[in-house]
Amino acid sequence: MKREKKEDKFLLEEMTWEEAGQKFKSTDMVILPVGSTEQHSLHLPVSTDSFDAYWLSQEVAKRVKSPKPIVLPPVNYGVSYHHLAFPGTVSISPDTLSAIVYEIGCSLVGYGVKKILVINGHGGNKAAIVCAAQKLNYEKDIRVFIDSGEITSKEVNEIIKTPDDTHSGEYETSTSLANREHLVHKNKIKKTKLNFPSSYLRFDDIHYVPWVFKTEEISVTGAIGDPTKASKEKGKKIWAVRIEHLVKFIEQVKGLK
Numbered sequence: 395m396k397r398e399k400k401e402d403k404f405l406l407e408e409m410t411w412e413e414a415g416q417k418f419k420s421t422d423m424v425i426l427p428v429g430s431t432e433q434h435s436l437h438l439p440v441s442t443d444s445f446d447a448y449w450l451s452q453e454v455a456k457r458v459k460s461p462k463p464i465v466l467p468p469v470n471y472g473v474s475y476h477h478l479a480f481p482g483t484v485s486i487s488p489d490t491l492s493a494i495v496y497e498i499g500c501s502l503v504g505y506g507v508k509k510i511l512v513i514n515g516h517g518g519n520k521a522a523i524v525c526a527a528q529k530l531n532y533e534k535d536i537r538v539f540i541d542s543g544e545i546t547s548k549e550v551n552e553i554i555k556t557p558d559d560t561h562s563g564e565y566e567t568s569t570s571l572a573n574r575e576h577l578v579h580k581n582k583i584k585k586t587k588l589n590f591p592s593s594y595l596r597f598d599d600i601h602y603v604p605w606v607f608k609t610e611e612i613s614v615t616g617a618i619g620d621p622t623k624a625s626k627e628k629g630k631k632i633w634a635v636r637i638e639h640l641v642k643f644i645e646q647v648k649g650l651k
């Protein structure tokens with residue numbers, strides 16, 4: 395990444411404490427990327443969610459007008475118990491993830507932070523992040539916004555047509571082709587038959603009953619969705635629309651007192 399002009403620096407990891415102190419005087423908003431270290435089928439690396447969350451956070455911050463929010467170093471582990479049958483998956487508990495997000499927020503109170511946008515790369519993290527957000531709102535008067543892709547679900551539904559495409563399928567393989575193509579094992583991309591025990595448990599069913607599952611009981615490869623339908627072009631469109639909406643969102647809320 396090109397080095398930012400001094401007054402526009404937004405990556406906390408590159409700041410000295412003096413620079414961070416100055417920056418916190420200009421903004422009360424931070425972006426916290428949260429990912430996972432978990433299997434992503436035969437063709438994507440285990441860091442996919444973490445890389446995507448941090449990459450997206452930076453692409454968004456680059457485009458926000460000054461004063462930009464500060465992008466925190468990412469949380470690279472998430473709640474991935476359901477993927478542990480696949481080697482390389484490393485999970486922390488929902489309680490731990492919730493505590494990490496909460497305690498990061500607590501550290502920031504003294505610098506005047508009032509808003510945290512969590513850019514979450516892994517759906518399994520949502521409940522834990524919401525728990526932390528409830529406590530930060532109530533105890534520390536910090537508003538926490540959480541986007542796991544919901545901000546563009548309308549547009550994405552026009553690009554991604556595969557039903558139940560939630561993990562390493564058409565969506566995620568496309569987005570990986572668009573931002574980290576060299577780590578996509580194209581010769582390993584294949585369609586998997588999914589075994590849902592009930593139609594009510596299909597993620598796209600109109601009568602969907604939310605449930606907690608073990609991935610290996612649904613999918614042999616670990617993918618849920620159809621990676622054979624993925625393309626770099628779809629991925630680029632998805633990233634463009636997510637970046638556009640997140641930038642607009644930040645511009646709308648960053649000045650709120």
Ligand SMILES: [Zn+2]
Nearest residue numbers: 442443562566
């Ligand atoms: Zn993922």
